[in-house]
Amino acid sequence: NAGVMQNPRHLVRRRGQEARLRCSPMKGHSHVYWYRQLPEEGLKFMVYLQKENIIDESGMPKERFSAEFPKEGPSILRIQQVVRGDSAAYFCASSRTPGANEQFFGPGTRLTVL
């Protein structure tokens, strides 16, 4: 019974490159949430997706960031033209229903921008 899976676990990019982070929710879960955790900061909500739909992207930066959750395959968080300030841990969580009393977190992707 695999949990939430994220890859890669560690990603190094140079300024200006693109970063693609992938998240596979738990089996039976169709609701995916992305969070960012900066050093010494709390987790910040970025975006909530269901299959093929972005439900809430109120926490997503307006530029360079995008997310998708296609009908087949993992959810993808894409960061274009990365800058040093994008260096953070990016966590994905999933739930079975929208108002579930638990969101299960993946191990995270640690992005380092050189």
Next chain:
Amino acid sequence: GQNIDQPTEMTATEGAIVQINCTYQTSGFNGLFWYQQHAGEAPTFLSYNVLDGLEEKGRFSSFLSRSKGYSYLLLKELQMKDSASYLCAVRPRGGADGLTFGKGTHLIIQP
């Protein structure tokens, strides 16, 4: 706006009891969560409260007062492995919503 406050750091002794407080001011309320996070790892779910009162689960208990915007996490019979960050999070609105997290409380357990 959303604001969640919890102490930055606490220290406690192995075998003792510790209470971690959390206060919140959010635009709405549809549940409060506590997560444990060890350094470099994913948050793991500890508890969920949506109604006032105490929820007990083994060595961990969580309390909620919606009228006061207040919750606490109580850890009993502390073990060294309980050294971690404890994250308080609120789901502001009904239905599908991302959680709003506090900055976490770093708990240090001493022998």
